[in-house]
Amino acid sequence: AVLTVDLATDVRAMPSCGSGASDAATDGTYNSQLGMARTSVAKSTVRTACKNGSHHGSFRAYNEIAWLQRCEYASLHSQDTYTETLTGDGFKQGGLGSGPTVVSGDWSAWAAYKPFIPSGISATLGNNTGKVNYTIKNFNGVDKVVAVTSYRGFENPFEYLYLLADDVLIHHSPDTELNKSIAYLCEDPLKFTSHSDSAVNVPDGYVSIANLPRATGYILQLTHSDKGYSFPQSIGGAANIGACDQFYHPGLTSSGWFGALLAGSAYIGAYAGFGFLYTYPRSSYAYAYYGFRLCRF
Helix, strand or coil, rough: CCCCCCCCCCCCCCCCCCCCCCCHHHHCCCCCCCCCCCCCCHHHHHHCCCCCEEECHHHHHHHHHHHHHHHHHCCCCCCCCCCCCCCCCCCCCCCCCCCCCCHHHHHHHHCCCCCCCCCCCHHHCCCCCCCEEEEEEEEEEEEEEEEEEECCEEECCEEEEECCCEEEEEEEECCCCCCCCCEEEECCHHHCCCCCCCCCCCCCCCCEEECCCCCEEEEEEECCCCCCCEEEECCCEEEEEEEEEEEECCCCCCCEEEECCCECCCCCCCHHHCHHHHHHHHCCCCCCEEEEEEECC
16 A cells, blocks of 8 residues: 655645645745645545545555554554664664644644645655654744654654545444444545435445444554454553553544544644544544545555
8 A cells, every 4th residue: 555645735726725724825924835735625525636546545554554663663652752773683662753743722823723844844864764853933933843753754644634534434323322433444445435424324335344432542452454454442541551542532422424533633742643543523524734645556
């Protein structure tokens, strides 16, 4: 599977896509969105804009990259302290460290949660793993330096923008009914859909892949399918215990179909590593800190 990032330059002449939140009013200013990842678009809008075999069903590729990193570092703690020093036996140790963490209020004041790192900042690292410093201009009145992570060429793998995943849908049923939260996965991009929130049927092409926890918390254990797909199985972990990342459940009265967000955002810190899963949003939601990755596989 190949996970690629596109739409990284300003293409506002195309109505379907553009940089950041497609806000031309900020061009030439300290919080310009030129060159930023495209955000503020719903899954259906991205789906329609995808051409030439691309799609944004990113869960499967993201899950694969996550397990490559976990195996390489022999740890589920992807946000453990980053070090370039190998063990005495020549193996990687620690983790990838934190993402470009910022304070929520500062980010809101700077540009209403729009992206603040131009795509490609870590390109100088090539396909190597490392960090590159980037200066955000006039962030809460000062120039703020953040460390941009790249894992083998995969820039900002987590703790920056929430990641839409068109190949996953979540169904929550209230505790007064089935009392279940089920993740459904689709492997056919032609069948990706934003299902009706209140639909009673499972959309064509989506199959049940995991029963999810019924509460919010740090993930303790992960499920594993025969193809290696992993979802939260139980909570009770911590920032450095179990799967080390957070699962968010919308509550026992929630009902119907929801989307899935991966990767976490820049203001939620230790919650947001490779295992993070947020199941609050409906498929139609679009926010300034919701991004996507274009895939082709």
